[in-house]
Amino acid sequence: MDWQLETLRAVRTIIAALLGAIIGWEREQHGREAGIRTYAAVSVGACVFGLISAHVEGAADPTRIAAQVVTGVGFLGAGVILRERGQITGLTTAATLWSTAALGLAIAYGMYVLGTLTGLIVFTLLSLHHVP
Numbered sequence: 001m002d003w004q005l006e007t008l009r010a011v012r013t014i015i016a017a018l019l020g021a022i023i024g025w026e027r028e029q030h031g032r033e034a035g036i037r038t039y040a041a042v043s044v045g046a047c048v049f050g051l052i053s054a055h056v057e058g059a060a061d062p063t064r065i066a067a068q069v070v071t072g073v074g075f076l077g078a079g080v081i082l083r084e085r086g087q088i089t090g091l092t093t094a095a096t097l098w099s100t101a102a103l104g105l106a107i108a109y110g111m112y113v114l115g116t117l118t119g120l121i122v123f124t125l126l127s128l129h130h131v132p
Contacts (some may be wrong), residue, residue: 009051016047016107019119020100026126027093034080034093042073042097043104050108066105073101092129096122 020043021036028035046069053065077094099122106115 009055012051012107012110013044013047015112016043016104016115019043019103019107019115023096023100023103023119023122023126026123027096030126032093034097039097039100042076043100043107045069046073046101046104047108048104050105054109066108069101069105070098073098092126096126 017040021040023043024034024036024039027039049065049069053062056062056065077097080090080093080097082089099118103115103118103122106112106118
C-alpha cells in the first residue's frame with residue numbers, strides 16, 4: 001500500500017466533504033430538506049467513485065464509473081422534484097445536488113481549483129436567491 005497516495009485520496013475526500021457541506025449548510029439555513037448531510041454525502045460519494053475509477057488497474061475505460069455518477073445523481077435529483085398544487089418544487093435542490101456531484105468528481109481527479117470554484121459558484125447562486 002502506498003501511504004502517500006492513500007493520504008492524498010483521503011485529503012481529496014475530506015475537501016469534497018467540506019465543500020459539499022458548505023453548500024448543504026446554505027440549504028439548511030433556508031429550511032430545505034436536503035442539507036449538510038445530503039450535500040456532503042453526494043460530494044463524498046462522487047469523489048470516492050471518481051477516485052476508484054481513476055485508480056482501478058486494468059480497467060478498459062476508467063471513466064465509466066464517473067459517467068455513471070452523473071446518471072445516478074440525475075436519478076436522485078429526479079426523486080426530489082415534486083409537483084404540488086400546480087407548482088413544481090425541488091428543481092434547485094436537484095440541480096445543486098447534481099452540481100455538488102460534479103464538484104466531488106473534480107476534487108477526485110485533483111482539480112482543486114475547479115472543484116472549489118464550482119462550490120463557490122453553487123453557494124453564491126443559492127445565496128443570491130435570498131438577497132432582497
